[in-house]
Amino acid sequence: MITVPRRYRFVVQDRDRHGNMRTYLRRPGHAKVRLQHEPGTDEFDVEYRAIIEGEAAKPVKPQPIGVVTAGSVKAAVIAYYGSSAFKQLDKRTQHVRRLILGHFVDAQGDKPFNRIETRHVVKWRDEKADTPEAANGLLKALRGVFKHAVATAEIPRNIVRDVPYIPSKGDGFHTWSMDEVRQFEAHWPVGSMPRLALALLLMTGQRRSDGVQLGQQHLRDGVLTFTQVKNRLRKPMRLALPVMPELAAIIAATPRKGITFLENEQGKPYTAETFGNRFRAWARAAGLGHCTPHGLRKAAAVRLAEMGASAHELKAVLGHRTLHEVERYTRAAEQSGLAQSAFNRLSARPTAGEMSHSSAPTQKWDEMTRQPTDRKEAEICMVPRTGFEPVLQP
Numbered sequence: 001m002i003t004v005p006r007r008y009r010f011v012v013q014d015r016d017r018h019g020n021m022r023t024y025l026r027r028p029g030h031a032k033v034r035l036q037h038e039p040g041t042d043e044f045d046v047e048y049r050a051i052i053e054g055e056a057a058k059p060v061k062p063q064p065i066g067v068v069t070a071g072s073v074k075a076a077v078i079a080y081y082g083s084s085a086f087k088q089l090d091k092r093t094q095h096v097r098r099l100i101l102g103h104f105v106d107a108q109g110d111k112p113f114n115r116i117e118t119r120h121v122v123k124w125r126d127e128k129a130d131t132p133e134a135a136n137g138l139l140k141a142l143r144g145v146f147k148h149a150v151a152t153a154e155i156p157r158n159i160v161r162d163v164p165y166i167p168s169k170g171d172g173f174h175t176w177s178m179d180e181v182r183q184f185e186a187h188w189p190v191g192s193m194p195r196l197a198l199a200l201l202l203m204t205g206q207r208r209s210d211g212v213q214l215g216q217q218h219l220r221d222g223v224l225t226f227t228q229v230k231n232r233l234r235k236p237m238r239l240a241l242p243v244m245p246e247l248a249a250i251i252a253a254t255p256r257k258g259i260t261f262l263e264n265e266q267g268k269p270y271t272a273e274t275f276g277n278r279f280r281a282w283a284r285a286a287g288l289g290h291c292t293p294h295g296l297r298k299a300a301a302v303r304l305a306e307m308g309a310s311a312h313e314l315k316a317v318l319g320h321r322t323l324h325e326v327e328r329y330t331r332a333a334e335q336s337g338l339a340q341s342a343f344n345r346l347s348a349r350p351t352a353g354e355m356s357h358s359s360a361p362t363q364k365w366d367e368m369t370r371q372p373t374d375r376k377e378a379e380i381c382m383v384p385r386t387g388f389e390p391v392l393q394p
Contacts, residue, residue, distance in 0.1 A: 008039060008048055018103060025051060073116070074109035076154065077101050080145045088233045092209070092272065100141045114155055121163045132166040139165060173292050176202075176299040180288055187286035194282040196254040197262055197275075201293055203247040205300035205317050208279070208293040209272040215260035219243065228319045229272075237319045301326065305333035 010027045023035040037044040128135035146158040188194040209229040218226045257267030283291045314326040
Protein backbone atom coordinates (compact mmCIF):
# COMPACT_ATOMS: atom_id res chain seq x y z
CA MET A 1 0.00 0.00 0.00
CA ILE A 2 1.42 3.41 -1.01
CA THR A 3 0.52 6.41 1.18
CA VAL A 4 0.06 9.69 -0.68
CA PRO A 5 2.82 12.06 0.53
CA ARG A 6 0.64 15.14 1.01
CA ARG A 7 -1.76 16.83 3.41
CA TYR A 8 -4.72 14.53 2.72
CA ARG A 9 -5.55 12.42 5.76
CA PHE A 10 -6.84 8.86 5.33
CA VAL A 11 -5.98 8.86 1.59
CA VAL A 12 -4.13 5.82 0.26
CA GLN A 13 -3.28 4.45 -3.17
CA ASP A 14 -2.67 1.01 -4.64
CA ARG A 15 -2.53 -0.64 -8.06
CA ASP A 16 -5.07 -3.05 -9.50
CA ARG A 17 -4.16 -6.23 -11.37
CA HIS A 18 -3.81 -4.23 -14.59
CA GLY A 19 -1.30 -1.76 -13.15
CA ASN A 20 -3.77 1.14 -12.82
CA MET A 21 -3.32 3.41 -9.81
CA ARG A 22 -6.40 3.69 -7.58
CA THR A 23 -7.03 6.25 -4.82
CA TYR A 24 -9.16 5.57 -1.74
CA LEU A 25 -10.36 7.33 1.35
CA ARG A 26 -10.01 5.01 4.37
CA ARG A 27 -11.35 6.54 7.56
CA PRO A 28 -11.69 4.51 10.75
CA GLY A 29 -15.27 3.46 11.24
CA HIS A 30 -16.27 4.27 7.66
CA ALA A 31 -16.53 2.24 4.48
CA LYS A 32 -13.59 2.36 2.09
CA VAL A 33 -14.44 4.85 -0.67
CA ARG A 34 -12.76 5.22 -4.05
CA LEU A 35 -11.89 8.77 -5.14
CA GLN A 36 -12.31 9.61 -8.80
CA HIS A 37 -9.84 12.47 -9.31
CA GLU A 38 -6.05 12.71 -9.27
CA PRO A 39 -4.58 13.74 -5.89
CA GLY A 40 -3.15 17.26 -5.99
CA THR A 41 -5.67 18.64 -8.47
CA ASP A 42 -8.36 21.19 -7.70
CA GLU A 43 -11.03 18.61 -8.56
CA PHE A 44 -9.59 16.21 -6.02
CA ASP A 45 -9.58 18.92 -3.33
CA VAL A 46 -13.27 19.59 -3.92
CA GLU A 47 -14.14 15.88 -3.92
CA TYR A 48 -12.06 15.15 -0.81
CA ARG A 49 -13.45 18.01 1.25
CA ALA A 50 -17.02 17.26 0.18
CA ILE A 51 -16.71 13.68 1.40
CA ILE A 52 -14.94 14.62 4.64
CA GLU A 53 -17.60 17.22 5.42
CA GLY A 54 -20.41 14.84 4.44
CA GLU A 55 -21.55 17.01 1.54
CA ALA A 56 -20.45 14.98 -1.48
CA ALA A 57 -22.01 16.41 -4.63
CA LYS A 58 -23.94 14.04 -6.86
CA PRO A 59 -21.43 14.03 -9.78
CA VAL A 60 -18.66 12.79 -7.52
CA LYS A 61 -20.68 10.64 -5.14
CA PRO A 62 -18.40 7.73 -4.20
CA GLN A 63 -19.46 4.12 -4.29
CA PRO A 64 -18.25 1.59 -1.74
CA ILE A 65 -15.95 -1.00 -3.25
CA GLY A 66 -17.76 -4.16 -4.32
CA VAL A 67 -21.17 -2.52 -4.73
CA VAL A 68 -22.72 -2.92 -8.18
CA THR A 69 -25.12 -0.19 -9.24
CA ALA A 70 -28.27 -1.47 -10.91
CA GLY A 71 -28.44 -0.49 -14.57
CA SER A 72 -24.69 0.16 -14.82
CA VAL A 73 -22.26 -1.22 -17.37
CA LYS A 74 -20.73 -3.39 -14.68
CA ALA A 75 -24.14 -4.86 -13.82
CA ALA A 76 -24.74 -5.72 -17.49
CA VAL A 77 -21.35 -7.43 -17.81
CA ILE A 78 -21.92 -9.47 -14.63
CA ALA A 79 -25.34 -10.52 -15.95
CA TYR A 80 -23.69 -11.65 -19.19
CA TYR A 81 -21.22 -13.80 -17.23
CA GLY A 82 -24.18 -15.66 -15.77
CA SER A 83 -25.92 -16.22 -19.10
CA SER A 84 -26.14 -19.55 -20.90
CA ALA A 85 -24.54 -17.95 -23.96
CA PHE A 86 -21.39 -17.15 -21.99
CA LYS A 87 -21.31 -20.52 -20.25
CA GLN A 88 -21.47 -22.32 -23.61
CA LEU A 89 -18.20 -20.72 -24.68
CA ASP A 90 -15.11 -22.88 -24.24
CA LYS A 91 -12.88 -22.13 -21.25
CA ARG A 92 -10.24 -20.35 -23.29
CA THR A 93 -12.79 -18.00 -24.88
CA GLN A 94 -14.37 -17.31 -21.50
CA HIS A 95 -10.96 -16.40 -20.11
CA VAL A 96 -10.23 -14.01 -22.97
CA ARG A 97 -13.68 -12.40 -22.71
CA ARG A 98 -13.23 -11.83 -18.99
CA LEU A 99 -9.88 -10.14 -19.55
CA ILE A 100 -11.30 -7.84 -22.23
CA LEU A 101 -14.45 -6.94 -20.33
CA GLY A 102 -12.52 -6.57 -17.07
CA HIS A 103 -10.47 -3.74 -18.60
CA PHE A 104 -13.64 -2.25 -20.05
CA VAL A 105 -15.46 -2.29 -16.72
CA ASP A 106 -12.50 -0.65 -14.98
CA ALA A 107 -12.92 2.33 -17.30
CA GLN A 108 -16.69 2.40 -17.94
CA GLY A 109 -18.27 0.25 -15.24
CA ASP A 110 -20.12 2.96 -13.32
CA LYS A 111 -21.80 4.49 -16.39
CA PRO A 112 -25.49 3.81 -17.15
CA PHE A 113 -25.70 0.93 -19.59
CA ASN A 114 -28.87 2.04 -21.36
CA ARG A 115 -27.32 5.42 -22.18
CA ILE A 116 -24.61 3.94 -24.38
CA GLU A 117 -24.94 5.03 -28.00
CA THR A 118 -23.36 3.84 -31.23
CA ARG A 119 -20.98 6.80 -31.24
CA HIS A 120 -19.60 5.69 -27.88
CA VAL A 121 -18.87 2.21 -29.20
CA VAL A 122 -17.18 3.68 -32.28
CA LYS A 123 -15.01 5.84 -30.01
CA TRP A 124 -13.97 2.84 -27.88
CA ARG A 125 -13.17 0.85 -31.00
CA ASP A 126 -11.13 3.63 -32.57
CA GLU A 127 -9.10 4.07 -29.40
CA LYS A 128 -7.63 0.66 -30.23
CA ALA A 129 -7.31 1.24 -33.98
CA ASP A 130 -3.54 0.74 -33.86
CA THR A 131 -4.17 -2.85 -32.77
CA PRO A 132 -7.10 -4.10 -34.90
CA GLU A 133 -7.18 -7.49 -33.15
CA ALA A 134 -7.70 -5.79 -29.77
CA ALA A 135 -10.34 -3.46 -31.20
CA ASN A 136 -12.23 -6.32 -32.81
CA GLY A 137 -11.92 -8.41 -29.66
CA LEU A 138 -13.60 -5.64 -27.69
CA LEU A 139 -16.41 -5.40 -30.25
CA LYS A 140 -16.96 -9.15 -30.17
CA ALA A 141 -17.14 -9.18 -26.37
CA LEU A 142 -19.50 -6.20 -26.27
CA ARG A 143 -21.77 -7.82 -28.86
CA GLY A 144 -22.23 -10.70 -26.46
CA VAL A 145 -23.05 -8.37 -23.58
CA PHE A 146 -25.55 -6.35 -25.61
CA LYS A 147 -27.13 -9.45 -27.15
CA HIS A 148 -27.87 -10.80 -23.67
CA ALA A 149 -29.21 -7.41 -22.57
CA VAL A 150 -31.63 -7.41 -25.53
CA ALA A 151 -32.79 -10.92 -24.62
CA THR A 152 -33.52 -9.78 -21.05
CA ALA A 153 -35.28 -6.59 -22.22
CA GLU A 154 -32.68 -4.30 -20.65
CA ILE A 155 -32.23 -2.46 -23.98
CA PRO A 156 -34.30 -2.46 -27.20
CA ARG A 157 -31.57 -3.50 -29.66
CA ASN A 158 -27.92 -4.48 -30.03
CA ILE A 159 -26.26 -1.27 -31.20
CA VAL A 160 -22.80 -2.86 -31.28
CA ARG A 161 -23.84 -4.81 -34.38
CA ASP A 162 -23.95 -1.46 -36.21
CA VAL A 163 -20.22 -0.94 -35.62
CA PRO A 164 -18.06 -2.84 -38.14
CA TYR A 165 -14.82 -4.59 -37.34
CA ILE A 166 -11.52 -2.98 -38.30
CA PRO A 167 -9.84 -4.90 -41.15
CA SER A 168 -6.75 -6.68 -39.91
CA LYS A 169 -3.37 -5.50 -41.13
CA GLY A 170 -1.35 -7.91 -43.25
CA ASP A 171 -2.02 -11.62 -43.59
CA GLY A 172 -1.89 -12.55 -39.92
CA PHE A 173 0.37 -15.40 -38.88
CA HIS A 174 3.31 -16.12 -41.14
CA THR A 175 2.70 -19.07 -43.49
CA TRP A 176 5.52 -21.60 -43.43
CA SER A 177 7.33 -22.11 -46.73
CA MET A 178 8.48 -25.58 -47.73
CA ASP A 179 12.09 -24.44 -47.27
CA GLU A 180 11.27 -23.55 -43.66
CA VAL A 181 9.59 -26.92 -43.16
CA ARG A 182 12.71 -28.68 -44.46
CA GLN A 183 14.91 -26.52 -42.20
CA PHE A 184 12.86 -27.54 -39.15
CA GLU A 185 12.98 -31.20 -40.20
CA ALA A 186 16.76 -31.03 -40.64
CA HIS A 187 17.13 -29.79 -37.05
CA TRP A 188 14.63 -32.15 -35.41
CA PRO A 189 14.91 -35.79 -36.56
CA VAL A 190 12.13 -38.35 -36.82
CA GLY A 191 11.50 -39.80 -33.37
CA SER A 192 11.61 -36.44 -31.59
CA MET A 193 8.53 -34.72 -30.22
CA PRO A 194 9.15 -31.50 -32.18
CA ARG A 195 9.23 -33.45 -35.46
CA LEU A 196 5.98 -35.21 -34.58
CA ALA A 197 4.36 -31.89 -33.69
CA LEU A 198 5.34 -30.43 -37.05
CA ALA A 199 4.08 -33.43 -39.01
CA LEU A 200 0.82 -33.64 -37.06
CA LEU A 201 -0.13 -30.01 -37.64
CA LEU A 202 1.10 -29.84 -41.23
CA MET A 203 -0.43 -33.12 -42.39
CA THR A 204 -3.81 -32.61 -40.71
CA GLY A 205 -4.16 -28.81 -41.10
CA GLN A 206 -5.56 -28.45 -37.59
CA ARG A 207 -5.21 -25.79 -34.91
CA ARG A 208 -2.88 -26.27 -31.96
CA SER A 209 -5.92 -26.71 -29.68
CA ASP A 210 -6.88 -29.75 -31.77
CA GLY A 211 -3.33 -31.04 -32.16
CA VAL A 212 -2.77 -31.38 -28.40
CA GLN A 213 -5.93 -33.46 -27.95
CA LEU A 214 -5.30 -35.93 -30.79
CA GLY A 215 -4.21 -39.41 -29.80
CA GLN A 216 -4.55 -43.11 -30.29
CA GLN A 217 -8.15 -42.95 -29.08
CA HIS A 218 -9.07 -40.99 -32.22
CA LEU A 219 -7.30 -43.30 -34.67
CA ARG A 220 -9.13 -46.25 -36.23
CA ASP A 221 -8.49 -47.97 -39.55
CA GLY A 222 -6.09 -45.22 -40.58
CA VAL A 223 -8.58 -42.40 -39.97
CA LEU A 224 -8.52 -39.71 -37.27
CA THR A 225 -12.07 -38.96 -36.11
CA PHE A 226 -12.51 -36.10 -33.66
CA THR A 227 -14.48 -32.94 -32.83
CA GLN A 228 -12.65 -29.66 -33.16
CA VAL A 229 -12.16 -27.74 -29.94
CA LYS A 230 -13.23 -24.38 -31.32
CA ASN A 231 -17.00 -23.88 -30.91
CA ARG A 232 -17.47 -27.49 -29.83
CA LEU A 233 -20.03 -26.44 -27.22
CA ARG A 234 -22.09 -24.24 -29.56
CA LYS A 235 -21.46 -25.41 -33.13
CA PRO A 236 -19.47 -28.64 -32.97
CA MET A 237 -17.54 -29.64 -36.09
CA ARG A 238 -16.69 -33.33 -36.35
CA LEU A 239 -13.97 -34.36 -38.80
CA ALA A 240 -12.67 -37.63 -40.18
CA LEU A 241 -9.21 -37.24 -41.70
CA PRO A 242 -7.11 -39.99 -43.28
CA VAL A 243 -3.62 -40.40 -41.82
CA MET A 244 -0.97 -40.17 -44.53
CA PRO A 245 1.70 -42.93 -44.53
CA GLU A 246 4.46 -40.43 -43.68
CA LEU A 247 2.57 -39.17 -40.64
CA ALA A 248 1.77 -42.73 -39.53
CA ALA A 249 5.48 -43.60 -39.72
CA ILE A 250 6.48 -40.57 -37.62
CA ILE A 251 3.81 -41.37 -35.01
CA ALA A 252 5.06 -44.95 -34.77
CA ALA A 253 8.70 -43.80 -34.43
CA THR A 254 8.03 -41.31 -31.60
CA PRO A 255 8.06 -42.80 -28.07
CA ARG A 256 5.36 -41.69 -25.66
CA LYS A 257 3.90 -42.78 -22.33
CA GLY A 258 0.19 -42.01 -22.79
CA ILE A 259 -2.36 -42.20 -25.55
CA THR A 260 -2.08 -38.59 -26.80
CA PHE A 261 0.44 -38.07 -29.58
CA LEU A 262 2.01 -34.90 -28.13
CA GLU A 263 3.40 -35.10 -24.59
CA ASN A 264 5.68 -33.00 -22.43
CA GLU A 265 8.81 -34.25 -20.68
CA GLN A 266 6.70 -35.70 -17.85
CA GLY A 267 4.57 -37.69 -20.26
CA LYS A 268 1.55 -35.43 -19.73
CA PRO A 269 -0.57 -33.89 -22.51
CA TYR A 270 0.07 -30.26 -23.37
CA THR A 271 -2.49 -27.51 -23.01
CA ALA A 272 -2.93 -25.34 -26.09
CA GLU A 273 -1.10 -22.46 -24.37
CA THR A 274 1.88 -24.42 -23.08
CA PHE A 275 2.22 -26.24 -26.40
CA GLY A 276 2.27 -22.92 -28.28
CA ASN A 277 5.10 -21.64 -26.10
CA ARG A 278 7.01 -24.90 -26.37
CA PHE A 279 6.66 -25.08 -30.14
CA ARG A 280 7.97 -21.55 -30.55
CA ALA A 281 11.02 -22.57 -28.53
CA TRP A 282 11.54 -25.55 -30.88
CA ALA A 283 11.21 -23.24 -33.88
CA ARG A 284 13.72 -20.76 -32.44
CA ALA A 285 16.17 -23.61 -31.87
CA ALA A 286 15.85 -24.41 -35.59
CA GLY A 287 16.47 -20.77 -36.53
CA LEU A 288 12.79 -20.11 -37.28
CA GLY A 289 11.80 -17.67 -34.56
CA HIS A 290 9.16 -16.05 -36.78
CA CYS A 291 7.26 -19.33 -37.33
CA THR A 292 4.26 -20.41 -35.23
CA PRO A 293 1.99 -23.47 -34.97
CA HIS A 294 -0.87 -21.67 -36.70
CA GLY A 295 1.40 -20.93 -39.63
CA LEU A 296 1.52 -24.68 -40.29
CA ARG A 297 -2.27 -24.78 -40.62
CA LYS A 298 -2.04 -22.04 -43.24
CA ALA A 299 0.82 -23.85 -44.96
CA ALA A 300 -1.27 -27.02 -45.17
CA ALA A 301 -4.13 -25.08 -46.77
CA VAL A 302 -1.83 -23.39 -49.27
CA ARG A 303 -0.16 -26.66 -50.22
CA LEU A 304 -3.49 -28.42 -50.77
CA ALA A 305 -4.81 -25.50 -52.83
CA GLU A 306 -1.70 -25.44 -55.00
CA MET A 307 -2.13 -29.16 -55.61
CA GLY A 308 -5.59 -28.44 -57.01
CA ALA A 309 -7.84 -29.01 -53.98
CA SER A 310 -11.19 -27.27 -54.36
CA ALA A 311 -12.69 -24.89 -51.83
CA HIS A 312 -15.09 -27.62 -50.69
CA GLU A 313 -12.20 -30.04 -50.18
CA LEU A 314 -10.28 -27.48 -48.14
CA LYS A 315 -13.39 -26.78 -46.10
CA ALA A 316 -13.70 -30.50 -45.30
CA VAL A 317 -10.08 -30.70 -44.13
CA LEU A 318 -9.79 -27.46 -42.17
CA GLY A 319 -13.24 -27.61 -40.61
CA HIS A 320 -14.37 -24.17 -41.75
CA ARG A 321 -18.11 -23.61 -41.98
CA THR A 322 -18.20 -21.30 -44.98
CA LEU A 323 -16.48 -21.30 -48.34
CA HIS A 324 -15.56 -17.65 -47.83
CA GLU A 325 -12.98 -18.66 -45.24
CA VAL A 326 -11.11 -21.03 -47.55
CA GLU A 327 -11.56 -19.34 -50.91
CA ARG A 328 -8.64 -17.01 -50.19
CA TYR A 329 -6.35 -20.03 -50.42
CA THR A 330 -7.86 -21.35 -53.66
CA ARG A 331 -7.90 -17.86 -55.21
CA ALA A 332 -4.20 -17.41 -54.43
CA ALA A 333 -3.38 -20.83 -55.87
CA GLU A 334 -5.44 -20.18 -59.01
CA GLN A 335 -3.75 -16.81 -59.49
CA SER A 336 -0.33 -18.39 -59.14
CA GLY A 337 -1.20 -21.18 -61.56
CA LEU A 338 -2.70 -18.83 -64.14
CA ALA A 339 0.27 -16.50 -63.91
CA GLN A 340 2.63 -19.44 -64.43
CA SER A 341 0.58 -20.58 -67.42
CA ALA A 342 0.73 -17.10 -68.91
CA PHE A 343 4.49 -16.89 -68.57
CA ASN A 344 4.86 -20.39 -69.97
CA ARG A 345 3.20 -19.05 -73.11
CA LEU A 346 5.62 -16.17 -73.13
CA SER A 347 8.63 -18.43 -72.73
CA ALA A 348 7.34 -20.57 -75.61
CA ARG A 349 7.31 -17.57 -77.99
CA PRO A 350 9.53 -18.11 -81.11
CA THR A 351 12.88 -16.38 -81.10
CA ALA A 352 13.85 -13.74 -83.65
CA GLY A 353 15.34 -16.32 -85.98
CA GLU A 354 12.32 -18.61 -85.85
CA MET A 355 9.14 -18.45 -87.91
CA SER A 356 6.08 -17.45 -85.96
CA HIS A 357 3.57 -18.91 -88.41
CA SER A 358 4.13 -20.75 -91.68
CA SER A 359 7.60 -22.12 -92.26
CA ALA A 360 7.36 -21.31 -95.97
CA PRO A 361 9.63 -18.40 -96.93
CA THR A 362 7.97 -15.14 -97.83
CA GLN A 363 9.32 -13.36 -100.86
CA LYS A 364 10.64 -9.89 -100.39
CA TRP A 365 8.37 -7.30 -101.96
CA ASP A 366 9.61 -5.64 -105.11
CA GLU A 367 7.21 -3.53 -107.11
CA MET A 368 9.08 -4.36 -110.30
CA THR A 369 8.81 -8.07 -109.70
CA ARG A 370 5.74 -9.98 -110.71
CA GLN A 371 4.05 -11.28 -107.58
CA PRO A 372 2.09 -14.57 -107.33
CA THR A 373 -1.18 -12.66 -107.54
CA ASP A 374 -0.28 -11.19 -110.95
CA ARG A 375 -1.94 -13.08 -113.80
CA LYS A 376 -0.90 -11.93 -117.22
CA GLU A 377 -3.64 -13.66 -119.12
CA ALA A 378 -6.46 -12.39 -116.92
CA GLU A 379 -7.69 -8.97 -116.05
CA ILE A 380 -9.10 -8.69 -112.56
CA CYS A 381 -11.63 -5.96 -111.99
CA MET A 382 -12.12 -5.05 -108.32
CA VAL A 383 -15.29 -3.09 -109.26
CA PRO A 384 -17.74 -4.39 -111.88
CA ARG A 385 -17.93 -2.25 -114.95
CA THR A 386 -21.64 -1.89 -114.40
CA GLY A 387 -21.05 -0.57 -110.94
CA PHE A 388 -22.92 -1.65 -107.86
CA GLU A 389 -26.33 -0.75 -109.24
CA PRO A 390 -28.40 -3.67 -110.51
CA VAL A 391 -28.30 -4.20 -114.24
CA LEU A 392 -31.75 -3.77 -115.77
CA GLN A 393 -32.62 -6.12 -118.54
CA PRO A 394 -34.31 -4.41 -121.54
